[in-house]
Amino acid sequence: MAEFQESGWTLDFDDTAWTRIVKWDDDPCYRQGIERMKGKTRRRLRGCGLPRCHWRNGSDELVDEGTRAVDFAAIGPGRIPWLVEVKSLRGDTATMPIEERAVDIAAKVRDSLCGVEWARPRSAGFVPSPDLQHVRRALGRATTVRVLVLFDDLRPGSRTQTLALQAKLRELLIWLRGDVVVYGHQELPGELGLAVS
Amino acid sequence: MAIASIELSQFSAFADAEIDFSPGINVLVGANGTGKSHLMKLAYGTLRTFGVGRGRSTLKPVQELESKLAELFQPDGLNVGRVVRRRVGKGGLGGGNNRATVDIAFVRGGHALFTLHTKGPQHVRLQTTPRARLGTAVFLPPHEMLTLGSAFVDLAREYEVPFDATYADAAAALGRPALKTRPAFIRDIETRLLASLGGEVIREEGRFYVRLRGGGKMEAPLLAEGLRKLASLIRLLQNGSIRRGSVLFWDEPETNLNPILTNTIVETINELATHGVQVVLATHDYFVASRLSLIGQKRPEKGRRRTRVRFIGLAVPDDSDADGTVLESPGVLVHEADQLEALPEALLVKALIDHADFERSVVLKGALDR
Numbered sequence: 001m002a003e004f005q006e007s008g009w010t011l012d013f014d015d016t017a018w019t020r021i022v023k024w025d026d027d028p029c030y031r032q033g034i035e036r037m038k039g040k041t042r043r044r045l046r047g048c049g050l051p052r053c054h055w056r057n058g059s060d061e062l063v064d065e066g067t068r069a070v071d072f073a074a075i076g077p078g079r080i081p082w083l084v085e086v087k088s089l090r091g092d093t094a095t096m097p098i099e100e101r102a103v104d105i106a107a108k109v110r111d112s113l114c115g116v117e118w119a120r121p122r123s124a125g126f127v128p129s130p131d132l133q134h135v136r137r138a139l140g141r142a143t144t145v146r147v148l149v150l151f152d153d154l155r156p157g158s159r160t161q162t163l164a165l166q167a168k169l170r171e172l173l174i175w176l177r178g179d180v181v182v183y184g185h186q187e188l189p190g191e192l193g194l195a196v197s
Numbered sequence: 198m199a200i201a202s203i204e205l206s207q208f209s210a211f212a213d214a215e216i217d218f219s220p221g222i223n224v225l226v227g228a229n230g231t232g233k234s235h236l237m238k239l240a241y242g243t244l245r246t247f248g249v250g251r252g253r254s255t256l257k258p259v260q261e262l263e264s265k266l267a268e269l270f271q272p273d274g275l276n277v278g279r280v281v282r283r284r285v286g287k288g289g290l291g292g293g294n295n296r297a298t299v300d301i302a303f304v305r306g307g308h309a310l311f312t313l314h315t316k317g318p319q320h321v322r323l324q325t326t327p328r329a330r331l332g333t334a335v336f337l338p339p340h341e342m343l344t345l346g347s348a349f350v351d352l353a354r355e356y357e358v359p360f361d362a363t364y365a366d367a368a369a370a371l372g373r374p375a376l377k378t379r380p381a382f383i384r385d386i387e388t389r390l391l392a393s394l395g396g397e398v399i400r401e402e403g404r405f406y407v408r409l410r411g412g413g414k415m416e417a418p419l420l421a422e423g424l425r426k427l428a429s430l431i432r433l434l435q436n437g438s439i440r441r442g443s444v445l446f447w448d449e450p451e452t453n454l455n456p457i458l459t460n461t462i463v464e465t466i467n468e469l470a471t472h473g474v475q476v477v478l479a480t481h482d483y484f485v486a487s488r489l490s491l492i493g494q495k496r497p498e499k500g501r502r503r504t505r506v507r508f509i510g511l512a513v514p515d516d517s518d519a520d521g522t523v524l525e526s527p528g529v530l531v532h533e534a535d536q537l538e539a540l541p542e543a544l545l546v547k548a549l550i551d552h553a554d555f556e557r558s559v560v561l562k563g564a565l566d567r
Contacts, residue, residue, distance in 0.1 A: 094561060098550045155560060164553030167487070167546045170538040 017193025034115035102168035145178035212528025219507035227511030244334035268362035278315035441473035490537035510540035
């Protein structure tokens, strides 16, 4: 068992199913690597088009172009690469609409694939761990990637939040040709080899 | 003989569209008024005109096609020219003789190419007929027809009834007697459906009953509508209306079915498709569409063929440009994909997300009565 703390939860990965696990958003290759790309760009927003509306001709807005990361990059069940994101409905983002949340997670997947691929031994100060190197090689060879999101549902017995998030994420990550699965913390299937408490 | 593709110009809500069909399952999704049912009726009417189910008609094919399309679309005065796309301005409806062009290609069967005209003595002009006699086609409308039975068929033949021909055709197909021998795959499907129904479907003196497993029989009108739909499907399988090589059109199969029965129906559709029945269905149900999408992606079991599933998304584009000027509508946009999530802006996904956001807003505000 490998134990990690994330978003107030304790995650126990069964080491027979999960052979390599990298806490990607804490990894030095992320912190000193792709995460350093931060900044804002000016985007032109389309106006609403209504007569007399001062937004009619559009406006400029500064948009954050920072890099994001999923919580874990791993080699998991099926000996294939998995990207794992843990989300809690508590805290500041509780009211975030599903669509925005899905875009946020999809961007993390995109940035993580890019960051892990670039995490190669390049200098004395930038040496990936053996686990990260295994995950990177697996991602390079893989024809499929699984994206697992652990997410709360609001009411007992309701799967509305997880289903909606899964549907939107599958739409956004269609280019990945991978599987996206979203589970509530309380309903993880046994064969996943992951326990959350 | 399966539909390979349909090309449309100025038909119904479509300006110009080219749609490829899968020989397996074709799922039409889109908002109301995007032309899903019209597309299905058009293909069904053509198949019925040139198919083996045509019977001994004395009409010429072009007359039969016009009559069939009129019965299916039920336009005023049975003028099928009214399904030609209506455009605003000069040359639009009320202007010249507008026309729609329809070209339906069949797998190894050639084409049916015809035009529809708003004016003129003939509203349909046939240019190319299919090379061979096409296979059978069945259209299941959203509501069941088991209870109306043969009396409805006679009524629809003699009088003007406010039901399109899909209802009378379905009732007529249900009235056929069961085949003595049926293929093994049909018997397998039948066994599973009969278990869900809880009895045998029988017909006595033109009325349908279910002989219950525990004894006794129940007349079809006393059954729940969902079970009547199930019984109808069993009957159509038993009498060979749905068979290998036929095309099954099903408008909103989920209507009046409980969610478990809906899953049974979806699995049956999959079974039929793997055994050579082409299925064209329209749905507004996320779970039906999502399950079919997964079926299409699922690795087939050993010795079985993968079900080929195609999603056909129909959407009405925004008809105003950035400064609010209303433009002439370019017609319904058609998107094709092999999975639901690959359709841009899938309405079914949007509805699910909308519900999740509503749930969250209610729960987080503490607005639920405990």
